[in-house]
Amino acid sequence: MLVGLARQYNPLSARTGYRIGLTSLLLLAGAGSVHDATALNETRTLSFHHTHSDEDLTVTFKRDGRYDEEALKQLNHFLRDWRTQEKTEMDRRLFDILWEVHRDVDGKQPINIISSYRSPATNAMLRRRSSGVARFSQHMLGHAMDFYIPGVALADIRAAGLRLQRGGVGFYPTSGSPF
Numbered sequence: 001m002l003v004g005l006a007r008q009y010n011p012l013s014a015r016t017g018y019r020i021g022l023t024s025l026l027l028l029a030g031a032g033s034v035h036d037a038t039a040l041n042e043t044r045t046l047s048f049h050h051t052h053s054d055e056d057l058t059v060t061f062k063r064d065g066r067y068d069e070e071a072l073k074q075l076n077h078f079l080r081d082w083r084t085q086e087k088t089e090m091d092r093r094l095f096d097i098l099w100e101v102h103r104d105v106d107g108k109q110p111i112n113i114i115s116s117y118r119s120p121a122t123n124a125m126l127r128r129r130s131s132g133v134a135r136f137s138q139h140m141l142g143h144a145m146d147f148y149i150p151g152v153a154l155a156d157i158r159a160a161g162l163r164l165q166r167g168g169v170g171f172y173p174t175s176g177s178p179f
Contacts, residue, residue: 040065041064041065042062042064042065043060043062043063043064044060044061044062044095044096044099045058045059045060045061045099046058046059046061046095046098046099046102046111047110047111048078048110048111048112048113049110049111049112049113050078050079050082050112050113051112051113051114051177052082052114053082055078056110057074057075057078058110059071059074059075059078061075061092061095061099062095062096062099067092072089072090072092072095075090075095076088076089076090076117076142079113079116079117079142079145080116080117081117081118081119081122083119083122083125084119084121084122086117086119087117088117088141088142089142090116090117090142091141091142091143093166094142094143094144094145097161097164097166097167098111098145098147100160100164101157101160101161101164102149104160104163105149105152105156105157105160106152107149107151107152108151109149109150109151109152110150111147111148111149112147112148112149112150113145113146113147114146114147114148114177114179115139115145115146116139116142116144116145116146117139117140117142118137118139118140119140120140123135123137123139123140138168143167144168146170146172146179147179148177148178148179154171154173154178154179155173158171
C-alpha cells in the first residue's frame with residue numbers, strides 16, 4: 001500500500017493525513033502481532049527422524065535470529081525425495097513453524113518426517129495410487145511436510161499449527177501413518 005500512498009499524497013489534503021495515520025496504525029498493529037525470531041535473536045535447533053530413510057538429524061538452523069545457510073543445506077538434503085534422492089530448497093519458514101509447534105506442544109522426541117519434498121515424478125506416481133494427493137502439491141515446491149511427534153497427540157499438534165495461523169494444516173489421524 002505504501003507505493004500507492006506515496007502517489008496519492010497531497011500535503012493540503014486532510015483525507016491524506018487520515019490515510020497516512022490509519023496506514024501507520026495498521027502497520028504498527030500488525031507488526032506487534034507477528035512473532036519474529038530475528039527481533040528476538042533466538043537460536044533454534046530441531047531434531048528429526050525420517051521414517052522412510054531411517055536417518056536422524058539434529059541441526060541448529062537459526063543462530064541469533066539468522067538462518068544458518070549450512071544448516072539449511074543439511075535440511076534440504078535430509079528432506080529430499082527419499083524415492084528419487086532429488087533435493088530442493090525447502091521453505092525455511094517451515095522450520096520456524098516446526099520449531100514453534102514442537103515447543104508449543106512440549107515435544108520431547110524428534111519430529112518424525114513421513115513426507116517432505118516430492119519430485120514431480122513421485123507426486124504423479126502417488127496421484128495414480130491415491131485420490132488424496134494434490135496435482136499441484138505444496139510438497140513439490142518444498143512448502144510442506146507430513147510429520148508427527150512421538151508422545152504428542154495428533155490433535156494437539158493440529159491445534160498448535162492452527163494457532164500459528166501461517167498456512168494450511170492437514171490432519172490425517174486415520175492414515176496408515178497418522179500425521
